[in-house]
Amino acid sequence: MATLTAARYGKDKVRIFRVVRSPKDGEVWNDVVEYNVKALLEGDIATSYTHADNSVVVATDSIKNTCNVFAKTSPHVLHPELFALDIGLHFVKTYPHIHKAFIDIEQLKWSRIVVSKNGNPHKHSFTRDGEEKRLTSVEIDATKGKDAVTAKVTSGLSGLLVLKSSGSAFEGFVRDEWTTLPEVNDRIFSTEVDLSYTFAMPAGPLTAEGIAALQDRVKFDKTAESAKQITLDVFATDESASVQATMFKMSSEIISANPTVETVSYKLPNKHYIPVDLGFKGLANLKPADAEVFAPVAAPSGLITATVSRTH
Template sequence: MSETGFLSYARYGKDKVRVLRVVREGKWHHIVEYNVQALLEGDIETSYTEADNSVVVATDSIKNITYYLAKISPHVLVPERFALHLATHLVSKYAHIHKAFVTVEQLRWSRIPVSGEQGPAEHPHAFLRDGDDKRIVKVELDASKGKDKLTAKVTAGISDLLVLKTTESAFTNFVRDKYTTLVEVDDRILSTSIDLSYTFAPLAISAPTDADVEQFVLPDIVPGSVWDLAVPTRARAATLDIFASDNSASVQATLYRMAQRVLAENASVLTVSYALPNKHYIPVDMRYLGVENLVPAQAEVFMPIAAPSGLITATIERK
């Protein structure tokens, strides 16, 4: 059969590997729940072009490696570190694999507060799902310059963080023309489902030195770097604080302030991106009943509107 095209790109692996890990410290337990995607690039072209499976690490094996490292890795409770450990092992174990792409989605679990002898306390091994937002980590591990010259790019952030404020949000002075029906408003409900991602400066990764290439050694922890456990906490807190406290002239303006705060507080973060879809709440017109519910100061009953919705996005880079 004659060929009219050539293979310009190939990447494969395992998606939606669901992991719950329990780490026990006596009666005090920790848990993480992850959805993991692990994809590989390398000298795999012949599996596509010549039906040569000898270059294929089975996706089932990738799944098993993910579970095995979830068992043995001392870094499993931290999604950035676990993703880097998994990616490093994959490119180190297989000579013909030159890049690994690992995405870890962490679901929320928090300790259940209970009554204790000395007042409220966190339960040592009982947890609740206290939100639908997720931590997201994306790692690209590159061994193309040698198995002893590993480099990584890491992007982390949050998805599906639903927020709402009932005042101190306006939208006025926008373009008006024959297509404009939107009424200017100096006070409205502002709600969005926040997707935040921030990218760290590229970093060198120490190659494992053990025979099974299962070790992963952390460097010295630099504040504001990917190794700093406080970065996700600061980024989430900055996002929520600016959303709540900003007297918003627009979603765009509030977004920009959020991103500037994340950059200012985390020295190794190079870019910050947000995607903020509008969650519209429309005041119900009750004038037919002689009831005022449209004037902002008297609007108290709203109709949630799922679609269509505005979508505001931007990326802010460090100077």
């Protein structure tokens, strides 16, 4: 005997690029966003699995089309959290048998080009500014009724590569018969930041009219800017005793600076740089005071994670 205990489906890797044209100083200025969208639905869909009943299936192609239409019509398309809320609310409101929608968005980083001869940002020219992505994950819940919809929002960033060539140590760790790693009071600290944070959402049902007000109430964009800057500031300035200690300082400062953030989570893999033995040429390069030439090592790598929560 087999029973279906969970089911969710939708469309992944919906690629969207939107140009928003707006008047500014007598000219037309463009803003651009590029998104990778995943939209999954949950609800009374079990019979599509257990009885080959497609009458309860919103085609994944229709889900893709919905994302593209909202990219054209949503007034919130430049703001990933609001855009995700728009799309998710549409699905649970439009289909009576769909009770939850899960919208994940990766925003690729396009930055406006500053023209060197006048120092001014260009009105319609951009550069792809690294592999960093801004992330948001939204869960829209209509299980208590279409007029009592609630939302959970988790945002963050990934792909942010950082490195400091000094100001990081690792000493005093467990030493036993399994230990070969030497203690070091100064080392390269490099990682690819994977950061997420959850928001405290206002009480009351989510409505299409109320989504716009969330930008000021929950401060999605300001939090994204703050969380990234705090990450960079603490990483650069902390005399790091360990990745763990630095990670906790980052998380604590984000919570302190952003009242609508409830939890902060980091995943920080170590990007190891190993001093190269140049002794065959009589060159000292292995001790911390001498090491200047390193070999980047992709694997294996340490992986440190933590979640820090607001104390109420």
